[in-house]
Amino acid sequence: MILVSLVLAGFAAVTLWWTMHAWRTPETLASTRFAAPDGEHKLTFSLLVPARHEQAVLEHTVERLLLSTHAGFEIIIIVGHDDPETAEVAMRVAATSPGRIFVVTDHSEQKNKPRALNAALPYCRGDVVGVFDAEDQVDPELLAHVDHAFRATGADVVQGGVQLINFHSSWYSLHNCLEYFFWFRSRLHLHARKGFIPLGGNTVFVRTETLREANGWDGTCLAEDCDLGVRLSSRGKRVAVAYDSAVVTREETPGSVTALLKQRTRWNQGFLQVYRKGEWRKLPGFGQRLLARYTLTGPFLQAFSGVVIPIGIAIAIWARLPVGVALLTFVPVMPMVANLVFQVVGLRDFGEQFDLRIRWHHYARLIIGAFPYALVLAVAALRAVWREYTGKRNWELTAHVGAHLTKPAVAESGVAA
Amino acid sequence: MTVLDRPEVAVERAGGTAGALPGVPKKNRTDLYLAGGLTALCLVLLAWNITGFPMASDDEGTYLAQAWAVAHGKGLAHYTYWYDHPPLAWIQLAGLSWLPALVFPTLLSVAGGRLAMLPVEAVTLLLVYVICKRLGMRRWAAALGLLTFGLSPLALTMNRQIYLDSFAVMWMLAALTLALSPRRHLWHYAAAGGAAAIAVLSKETMVITLPAVLVAMWQKAARSTTRPWAFGAFASGLALVGIFYPLYALLRGELFPGDGHVSLIGAWQFQLMSRSGSGSVFDEASGSGALIDSWLYYDSVILFGGLAATAVALFVRKLRAPGVAGLVLALVAIRPGGYLPAMYVVQVLPFFAILIAGVTEFGVDKLRPARVWWRWTILGVAVVTALGFVVPHWYVGDRRALVANDNAPYQEAADYLRTRLPDRAGTTLVVDDVLWLDAVRAGYTRDNVIWFYKLDLDTAVAARLANGWRDVDYIVSTPALRQDPNSLPTVAKLLTNSTVVASFGPGSGPVEIRRVDKENP
Numbered sequence: 062m063i064l065v066s067l068v069l070a071g072f073a074a075v076t077l078w079w080t081m082h083a084w085r086t087p088e089t090l091a092s093t094r095f096a097a098p099d100g101e102h103k104l105t106f107s108l109l110v111p112a113r114h115e116q117a118v119l120e121h122t123v124e125r126l127l128l129s130t131h132a133g134f135e136i137i138i139i140v141g142h143d144d145p146e147t148a149e150v151a152m153r154v155a156a157t158s159p160g161r162i163f164v165v166t167d168h169s170e171q172k173n174k175p176r177a178l179n180a181a182l183p184y185c186r187g188d189v190v191g192v193f194d195a196e197d198q199v200d201p202e203l204l205a206h207v208d209h210a211f212r213a214t215g216a217d218v219v220q221g222g223v224q225l226i227n228f229h230s231s232w233y234s235l236h237n238c239l240e241y242f243f244w245f246r247s248r249l250h251l252h253a254r255k256g257f258i259p260l261g262g263n264t265v266f267v268r269t270e271t272l273r274e275a276n277g278w279d280g281t282c283l284a285e286d287c288d289l290g291v292r293l294s295s296r297g298k299r300v301a302v303a304y305d306s307a308v309v310t311r312e313e314t315p316g317s318v319t320a321l322l323k324q325r326t327r328w329n330q331g332f333l334q335v336y337r338k339g340e341w342r343k344l345p346g347f348g349q350r351l352l353a354r355y356t357l358t359g360p361f362l363q364a365f366s367g368v369v370i371p372i373g374i375a376i377a378i379w380a381r382l383p384v385g386v387a388l389l390t391f392v393p394v395m396p397m398v399a400n401l402v403f404q405v406v407g408l409r410d411f412g413e414q415f416d417l418r419i420r421w422h423h424y425a426r427l428i429i430g431a432f433p434y435a436l437v438l439a440v441a442a443l444r445a446v447w448r449e450y451t452g453k454r455n456w457e458l459t460a461h462v463g464a465h466l467t468k469p470a471v472a473e474s475g476v477a478a
Numbered sequence: 479m480t481v482l483d484r485p486e487v488a489v490e491r492a493g494g495t496a497g498a499l500p501g502v503p504k505k506n507r508t509d510l511y512l513a514g515g516l517t518a519l520c521l522v523l524l525a526w527n528i529t530g531f532p533m534a535s536d537d538e539g540t541y542l543a544q545a546w547a548v549a550h551g552k553g554l555a556h557y558t559y560w561y562d563h564p565p566l567a568w569i570q571l572a573g574l575s576w577l578p579a580l581v582f583p584t585l586l587s588v589a590g591g592r593l594a595m596l597p598v599e600a601v602t603l604l605l606v607y608v609i610c611k612r613l614g615m616r617r618w619a620a621a622l623g624l625l626t627f628g629l630s631p632l633a634l635t636m637n638r639q640i641y642l643d644s645f646a647v648m649w650m651l652a653a654l655t656l657a658l659s660p661r662r663h664l665w666h667y668a669a670a671g672g673a674a675a676i677a678v679l680s681k682e683t684m685v686i687t688l689p690a691v692l693v694a695m696w697q698k699a700a701r702s703t704t705r706p707w708a709f710g711a712f713a714s715g716l717a718l719v720g721i722f723y724p725l726y727a728l729l730r731g732e733l734f735p736g737d738g739h740v741s742l743i744g745a746w747q748f749q750l751m752s753r754s755g756s757g758s759v760f761d762e763a764s765g766s767g768a769l770i771d772s773w774l775y776y777d778s779v780i781l782f783g784g785l786a787a788t789a790v791a792l793f794v795r796k797l798r799a800p801g802v803a804g805l806v807l808a809l810v811a812i813r814p815g816g817y818l819p820a821m822y823v824v825q826v827l828p829f830f831a832i833l834i835a836g837v838t839e840f841g842v843d844k845l846r847p848a849r850v851w852w853r854w855t856i857l858g859v860a861v862v863t864a865l866g867f868v869v870p871h872w873y874v875g876d877r878r879a880l881v882a883n884d885n886a887p888y889q890e891a892a893d894y895l896r897t898r899l900p901d902r903a904g905t906t907l908v909v910d911d912v913l914w915l916d917a918v919r920a921g922y923t924r925d926n927v928i929w930f931y932k933l934d935l936d937t938a939v940a941a942r943l944a945n946g947w948r949d950v951d952y953i954v955s956t957p958a959l960r961q962d963p964n965s966l967p968t969v970a971k972l973l974t975n976s977t978v979v980a981s982f983g984p985g986s987g988p989v990e991i992r993r994v995d996k997e998n999p
Contacts, residue, residue, distance in 0.1 A: 084704050
């Protein structure tokens with residue numbers, strides 16, 4: 062009991078420390094921003110938009126991409142050969158902007174995102190490949206920022222910010238939004254600095270030649286984004302992470318708890334796969350390997366501690382343990398509660414940055430929902446382990462309904478996979 | 479932007495804000511040598527004759543005995559712990575006081591225990607210097623602050639004694655230091671919260687200086703992008719460390735008042751509502767008035783100077799944080815009808831020292847003496863006058879601290895108890911708390927050494943004496959024990975029904991070993 066408490070406390074403290082990375086000092090916070098672009102457009106972009114049963118949101122996404130202020134980019138929409146509805150929308154959109162938008166059909170037997178991306182890779186003509194999801198709301202200024210970031214830092218990879226916006230949709234979406242906020246605003250920067258980074262699934266930009274050298278994405282991996290980051294990190298590629306709430310890519314949370322559970326299961330299982338693949342062992346530094354080990358197993362530890370700590374406290378109070386031991390079981394609560402305090406501050410900051418009105422009941426929801434949300438994460442973690450060891454490795458797609466979009470017209474129901 | 483392979487320093491620079499860069503060693507070590515040297519000087523003065531002056535007080539003995547109980551695994555106090563004070567100070571004391579007890583076994587326990595306060599005072603002195611520097615004062619002003627705190631006869635007297643307030647004020651100064659961190663690091667703010675919580679758990683009254691730390695943080699984090707996070711970190715540190723005390727009470731089932739057990743909330747109710755006030759500080763006849771007089775007797779300079787400096791500092795932005803502390807401490811002291819503890823001034827002194835130094839520097843800056851002879855003259859006259867007033871005053875006070883031997887009677891009584899009385903294990907003894915630990919260490923059975931205070935106020939102690947006062951063999955009568963005979967009937971009865979077998983010290987306030995005459999009716 063004592064040992065478990067101390068280990069949990071240590072884990073929670075380290076996680077908290079890293080989560081708060083960006084806000085350590087005002088200087089750190091300033092260094093996480095995109096530097097202001099210089100207005101020159103020197104790179105060309107190939108933007109990949111894999112779409113699968115996403116005809117409801119695809120058109121809007123591509124239209125927004127076309128608004129980009131950058132001079133040199135092409136859009137490649139990837140559709141499956143068995144998905145005529147989406148293909149039809151893609152073709153129609155492509156016809157509006159010939160020479161700018163292309164459609165690539167993925168003929169692979171088992172469909173998933175990495176295979177779709179690989180199908181498009183040979184057709185990319187730009188210097189840089191960028192990935193977006195079909196439901197992303199991309200800022201028109203983003204490419205100009207990324208162009209400048211590549212040139213200013215000499216990086217091989219630029220990861221931009223992604224943010225879930227529809228915090229008001231449901232009790233869990235609030236937590237989900239904040240998770241993204243802390244991850245992209247803060248934690249990823251720590252990873253970039255330490256030289257081990259699991260990349261995000263979109264708004265990620267890689268130099269085309271680097272991507273080709275790395276043989277593209279791993280078609281068997283459930284977390285192809287994380288895998289790519291790990292492989293590029295272990296090859297010593299330079300990764301720049303920048304966050305600016307003005308040019309962040311907006312997304313929506315999964316539409317139901319079940320969808321969230323599936324999405325999280327997929328990520329966790331993907332992390333597990335990347336961990337087992339062992340590519341991270343090639344990282345040069347011991348600290349980097351430790352960070353990799355820790356990060357890839359992190360979701361499981363987090364899920365575990367999120368559930369075990371409250372149970373430990375219940376035991377401590379009701380089981381009449383010796384006072385000293387009981388007090389020790391409260392030690393892991395300290396970083397856990399501190400985390401919640403920072404989430405409250407984070408929610409306020411989130412509201413300010415994105416110009417959203419945060420009401421008192423959102424704070425209340427944040428605090429009350431913390432434990433149920435931890436439970437969902439724990440279930441997802443267990444499910445991931447279960448699926449991985451029973452060999453279920455198929456892709457459970459997250460359905461999107463467009464709740465983050467402001468125009469009500471596109472908020473019609475999407476069809477889930 | 480955060481980029482892989484970019485050394486930390488470069489990134490910090492890229493942020494564009496000047497500030498202390500991490501990992502860059504300071505070439506200039508003058509501050510270290512200056513503060514270290516002055517602290518060493520003050521420590522020598524503090525340690526010299528620490529066992530002889532001032533006279534050991536009952537409170538010192540109580541805290542030391544509680545520390546002894548903690549160190550020997552006998553709970554949080556040598557009697558039932560009733561949440562009178564949070565226990566953290568004597569838990570820290572327990573970590574320090576075993577060493578003098580080991581090195582000087584025959585020394586009066588309280589006198590030896592005072593050596594444990596030296597590291598605490600060393601840290602406090604250094605923190606005074608660091609805070610002055612972090613408030614933006616120049617080196618000479620910071621040194622002035624340190625010396626004012628280290629050389630004031632009142633501080634020299636109070637800081638030698640074993641008081642919980644010394645631990646508390648050290649931690650609160652640490653919190654202030656962290657809140658003024660030039661890097662404005664999130665975890666420094668969290669640590670500041672933790673340190674403030676430890677300060678309050680060392681002595682609950684320290685909580686009134688918390689606004690000073692908040693003001694310091696508010697100013698320091700002003701116009702910074704991380705201010706809400708800084709306050710979140712501070713609040714987390716404060717609450718999460720502080721919560722352990724009520725938690726301890728809750729886990730023991732002693733949080734809420736109830737029949738047959740002590741409780742945290744019950745103790746608070748007593749402290750806040752039932753405790754009788756010690757009168758007004760302006761009424762010379764009251765307890766508070768007498769206490770203030772005794773402080774002024776030791777040193778009026780730091781008290782009046784500090785009050786005056788507080789009034790000025792509130793209008794100087796960079797001195798506002800310690801100014802707020804000084805103001806709150808002064809207001810609480812003069813509040814009508816409140817209870818003023820004897821060691822209250824311990825919390826006040828470092829803040830007053832910082833304020834005096836800060837306001838002095840402020841005055842010198844306003845005068846801007848450079849190149850103008852008459853301004854230099856004014857400054858020179860002011861300095862000479864101040865020194866001419868302070869130096870003789872402090873010389874007398876400090877000299878007394880270095881030579882007086884007020885504890886000889888206690889020391890002789892302790893020696894007598896250790897060597898002269900037969901059958902120590904079977905003897906029941908009533909003592910004050912100064913001698914309690916000496917008696918236990920001399921081989922008397924712990925349950926048979928009774929702190930006089932508990933005879934009438936602790937039912938568990940009274941229950942141990944089946945035949946009432948006749949079960950007591952000896953009572954050691956000291957000024958502390960004789961102080962308030964009317965409220966303690968059993969003690970009064972013991973004093974009337976006993977004969978002096980040995981007496982030490984002057985006729986006015988002797989320490990007497992008295993044998994109880996059990997045959998008396």
